[in-house]
Amino acid sequence: MGITSFAHAQISVSFPVTRTVIQRDNANQADLYITGKISQAVSAVQARLVPRSGExxxxxxxQTIQNNPQxxxxxxxxxxxxxxxxxxIRGVQGQxxxxxxxxxxxxxxGEVFLVVGHxxxxxxxxxxxxxxYEESNQVFRDQVxxxxxxxxxxxxxxYWYQTASADLLPPLAPSQLCEQCGMAPGAPRWFWGRLGEMLVQRLQVPVLFxxxxxGGTNIELTYKAAYNIPFQHGFINYNLRHPYINIRNTLKKYVPQSGIRxxxxxHxxxxxxxxxxxxxxxYIKLIAKTREEVGQGRLAxxxxxxxxxxxKCYGRYNPGDADNSSEHITRAQLNLVATVxxxxxxxxxxxxxxxxxxDNLHFNQNGQKRAAEGWVSAITEPQKNISFLTKSTPVMAKAPVSATPDPVNVTSLKSGAWSDPSTWNCNCIPAYSSEVTIQKDHRVSVSGLFYAKTIKNQGELVHLIN
Known part of the structure; x- marks a missing residue:
C-alpha cells in the first residue's frame, strides 16, 4: 500500500490532430491553436513547429503557449x-x-476550400x-x-436520408484524399484530388477540401433551402433542408476549427x-446567407x-425580354463577379x-483534367489583373473549446476493471491528472496503458497480461 506518483508529465493533445490543415492569412501566417491535457503540474507548456522535409x-x-496550466x-x-x-509539445518546470x-x-x-454545385x-x-493523381507526384498527393x-x-x-444532423458527420480528423475517399459532407474525390495536387505543387502548402x-441541384433550390422556403422536388429533400444543409453543416461544424479561403x-x-x-x-442571397453563417461578411x-x-445555354435575362437568345446564365455569373x-x-x-x-454533360477524364486546370488557374493566376489569393480575405480559425478537466479525486466503489467507469465514484475512467484511491478490499485490474497522477493503493491493483 502507499501512494505511487507517476514521475513524468504525460501529454495528450486534443487539437490539432494529425493532418489538420488550418487556413493561412494573406501574409502566409496563421495562429495554430493547441489544446490538451497534462498529468503533472508544470510551470509552462511549450510548443514548436518542426518542418517536414520538402513540405x-x-x-x-x-514558445510558451500557456503558463501554469490548471x-x-x-x-x-x-x-x-x-x-x-x-x-x-512539452511541459517545463522552470527551464x-x-x-x-x-x-x-x-x-x-495552408488553403481550405468548400465545393458547392451540381x-x-x-x-x-x-x-x-x-x-x-499524377503517379510522379506522391509528395504533393499526400498533402491533399x-x-x-x-x-x-x-x-x-x-445523415443523408434521415436527419442531416451535423452530429452524424465525422469529427475534424482529416485523411489523405485517397482514390476511394469521400469528401464530407458527401462527394467522391472526382477531379478535386488532382486540383489539390496542383495547388500543393504551386503554392507549397497543404490543402483541405x-x-x-x-447532383441535380441548382441555385434556386439551394437558396430556398437556405431561407427555409418550401419546395417540391423528385429527389431533393426539402424537409432535411437539402441541398443547403451540407453547406451549413460544413460552415458550422468544421470551418470554425479550420478556417476557410x-x-x-x-452551379x-x-x-x-x-x-x-x-x-x-x-445567388446573391445565397452568398449572403453563407457569410451570415460564418460571421464573416467577406467570405470569398x-x-x-x-x-x-x-x-451553350440560352434564355431570357429579364422576365419581360422578348428575345430568348441571351447567354442569360453566363451573363448573370459574370455580373456577380463584377458587382458583388x-x-x-x-x-x-x-x-x-x-x-x-x-454524355454531353458530365465530365469524362479529359474534361475533369481541364476542369482541374481551370480551377487552379482561377485560384493561383491573376484574372483581369486581380489576384484572388492576394485580394480575398480568408476566414481564420477560431480558438477551440478547451479540453474538459480530468476528474481529480477518484475513488473506487467496488472491485472491477480500471477501464470500467462504474468502478469509480466519478462514473468515469481516471485520467492524466487524477489522484486515484483504491479502497480496502477492492481489486482493480488493468491491462494496457492507464493513466493517473497518483495512486493510493489500499486494496489490490492487478496487472493483467494480454
Whole structure:
C-alpha cells in the first residue's frame, strides 16, 4: 500500500490532430491553436513547429503557449507560416523539460476550400471514373486532405436520408484524399484530388477540401433551402433542408476549427431554364446567407461560368425580354463577379465541350483534367489583373473549446476493471491528472496503458497480461 506518483508529465493533445490543415492569412501566417491535457503540474507548456522535409514551412523555436496550466488542461496558440509540420509539445518546470515530448505529425498551415454545385462538382463513377493523381507526384498527393465520409461510412444513411444532423458527420480528423475517399459532407474525390495536387505543387502548402455539392441541384433550390422556403422536388429533400444543409453543416461544424479561403461554386447547368436575373438574385442571397453563417461578411466565393449541356445555354435575362437568345446564365455569373464584393471569377467550364463530356454533360477524364486546370488557374493566376489569393480575405480559425478537466479525486466503489467507469465514484475512467484511491478490499485490474497522477493503493491493483 502507499501512494505511487507517476514521475513524468504525460501529454495528450486534443487539437490539432494529425493532418489538420488550418487556413493561412494573406501574409502566409496563421495562429495554430493547441489544446490538451497534462498529468503533472508544470510551470509552462511549450510548443514548436518542426518542418517536414520538402513540405515547406519555417521552423519555430520553443514558445510558451500557456503558463501554469490548471486542472490538468492547457490551451494556447503558436504562430506559424504556410507549410506542413510535426508539432511538438512539452511541459517545463522552470527551464527544465518534464517528461517526454508529445508529437502530432503532418499538421498543416495552408488553403481550405468548400465545393458547392451540381453533379459536375459532386462527381461520381456513375458519370465517369475520377481522374487519377499524377503517379510522379506522391509528395504533393499526400498533402491533399479531406474528411473521409462515403457510402460505406457508419452514419451515411442516417445523415443523408434521415436527419442531416451535423452530429452524424465525422469529427475534424482529416485523411489523405485517397482514390476511394469521400469528401464530407458527401462527394467522391472526382477531379478535386488532382486540383489539390496542383495547388500543393504551386503554392507549397497543404490543402483541405470539403464538398457539399449534390447532383441535380441548382441555385434556386439551394437558396430556398437556405431561407427555409418550401419546395417540391423528385429527389431533393426539402424537409432535411437539402441541398443547403451540407453547406451549413460544413460552415458550422468544421470551418470554425479550420478556417476557410473560399467557396468554389460550380452551379449553372441546372439553372438554364431560369430567368437570368432571378438566378443572379438568388445567388446573391445565397452568398449572403453563407457569410451570415460564418460571421464573416467577406467570405470569398469563386463562381465558375457553367451552363454547357450539348452546347451553350440560352434564355431570357429579364422576365419581360422578348428575345430568348441571351447567354442569360453566363451573363448573370459574370455580373456577380463584377458587382458583388468578394466574388471572384472561377474557371470558364463552358470551354469544355463534347470531347470533355461523356454524355454531353458530365465530365469524362479529359474534361475533369481541364476542369482541374481551370480551377487552379482561377485560384493561383491573376484574372483581369486581380489576384484572388492576394485580394480575398480568408476566414481564420477560431480558438477551440478547451479540453474538459480530468476528474481529480477518484475513488473506487467496488472491485472491477480500471477501464470500467462504474468502478469509480466519478462514473468515469481516471485520467492524466487524477489522484486515484483504491479502497480496502477492492481489486482493480488493468491491462494496457492507464493513466493517473497518483495512486493510493489500499486494496489490490492487478496487472493483467494480454
Amino acid at each position: 515547406g514551412g519555417t521552423a519555430t523555436n520553443w 486542472n490538468g488542461v492547457f490551451s494556447g496558440a503558436l504562430k506559424g507560416s504556410g507549410g506542413r509540420y510535426d508539432l511538438e 527544465t523539460q518534464v517528461g517526454s515530448i508529445a508529437k502530432v505529425e503532418k499538421v498543416g498551415i 453533379s459536375n462538382a459532386q462527381g461520381g463513377d456513375g458519370y465517369s471514373p475520377s481522374i487519377p 486532405n479531406t474528411i473521409d465520409f462515403r457510402e460505406t461510412s457508419p452514419n451515411w444513411n442516417a 470539403y464538398n457539399a455539392a449534390i 473560399a467557396i468554389l461554386s460550380g 449553372g447547368v441546372n439553372d438554364r431554364g431560369s430567368v437570368g436575373k432571378s438566378f443572379e438574385d438568388d 466565393w469563386l463562381v465558375a461560368q457553367d451552363c454547357w449541356i450539348g452546347g 464584393s468578394d466574388v471572384y471569377a472561377g474557371p470558364d467550364l463552358n470551354t469544355i465541350e463534347s470531347d470533355g463530356r461523356m
